[in-house]
Structure formats: C-alpha cells, structure tokens
Amino acid sequence: MCGEPVEDIASNIQRVRERIGRAASACGRSESEITLVAVTKTFSVAMISEAIVAGLIHLGENRVQEAEAKIRSFSGRADLEWHLVGHLQSNKARRAVELFHVVHAVDSVKLGAKLSEACIETGKSLSVLIQVDLGEEPTKFGAPPDLVRELASEIGRLPGLRLDGLMTIPPFFPDPDQTRPFFAELHEIRDRLESESPGSLGKKHLSMGMSHDFEIAIAEGATIVRIGTAIFGSRS
Secondary structure (H helix, E strand, O other): OOOOOHHHHHHHHHHHHHHHHHHHHHOOOOHHHOEEEEEOOOOOHHHHHHHHHOOOOEEEEOOHHHHHHHHHHOOOOOOOEEEEOOOOOHHHHHHHHHHOOEEEEEOOHHHHHHHHHHHHHHOOOEEEEEEEOOOOOOOOOOEOHHHHHHHHHHHHOOOOEEEEEEEOOOOOOOOHHHHHHHHHHHHHHHHHHHHHOOOOOOOOEEEOOOOOOHHHHHHOOOOEEEEOHHHHOOOO
C-alpha cells in the first residue's frame, strides 16, 4: 500500500478544492454544485481518517469486499456517505445495499432488479446512477448510449431505487483535454433524457472526472468528481 504521509492529505485536499473552485469559476459555475468523492481504494483506514478530519464526508470504494472493513471502522459517523464507484456483480447486490448510500455503476436491468430486491428486503432506499459506456473499451463496463433511455425507464420503476443521474469513465489520454468529447456526450445524454422525461433523473447528477481530468469534466458539467491519487498519492 502506497500513498502520501497522512500529514500531507489535508493539504492535498485543500489543493484539490482550490482546483475545483477555479475550474467551476472558469465556466460560470459555483463550487457548491460539485461533490468531491474521495476514492479510498487500497488506502488505509488511517489515511481515510485524515481525509475525514480534513472535512471530507463523501467516500468512494471500488469493491464491496474491500469496503466492508473500512466502513465498519467508521460506523459511528452517521454523516459519512459511502459511494460504490466500481463495477458491481449481481451476487453482491444485497451487501452493496447494506453498505453504501450511492451506487454509481448500474449498467443493466438485472443488476437494478437485484438492488431493488435487496432494498425491499432490508427496508432501505438507494441512490443509483447509470454507468454509460462511451469509449467502447473491452475492459470497461456500462450501458451503450443508445440503450440508456430504455434502461433509465426500467430502473426508474424499480422500488427502493432513486435514479439520480449518469456516470462514465472515458478512455485514458495523456492529454486530459481529449476526454472532453466523452464528458460533453454524457451531458447531452442527460439533458436529452430530462427533456423527454422531466424529473426522471432525480438529482440529475453527472459523475465524471478523476484526478487526471476532473477540471475538464467540471467544464463539461460534472456534478460529482471521483478523486483518489490527487488526495492520497499513488497506489501500490
């Protein structure tokens, strides 16, 4: 496990917040429109604690199994909101409902139905985002753009789920500006869905942008950015 010394995490968070503020201001937006999710995958409880002390309450994990022990470590903090930002297998849907407040990567009716079933059984409600595959990379998950409207309609009818927007992970480019068309396309898909079915996407979130490209994502309308290495340092 790599990462920054814990004493550097607070200053990294401050720098990221300043960058978010500048990016928002540059396109006429308010920093308050953008939620910073600290992606804690592979990082220690001590490092996460430092981020929480520095004021972060939105925390993201990629895998249910790794997240369990970490979330238990902070069970006394009811103000924390845990986001599952990685791919979720249907057989882990119930545990995801028990652990997380938001699931970013719903990409099929089958997964949505499993999450809904778990919500009914546990008496919980869950905010979900549809992951959209815009880069057509074989290693990435997500619904094809032409199926998003149909999927949103199906997910929106499932009890226990609140469909609150869309998420994407574009291909990696050394020049982050090359991600711009992917972020712009997700924004267009969201706006088209909202125009056709007002209110169908709840909070109308666009979860897009990571440490390498979040400023571009903000310029293209991101409402959630998922930041790991810019806060915690490089992973092992």
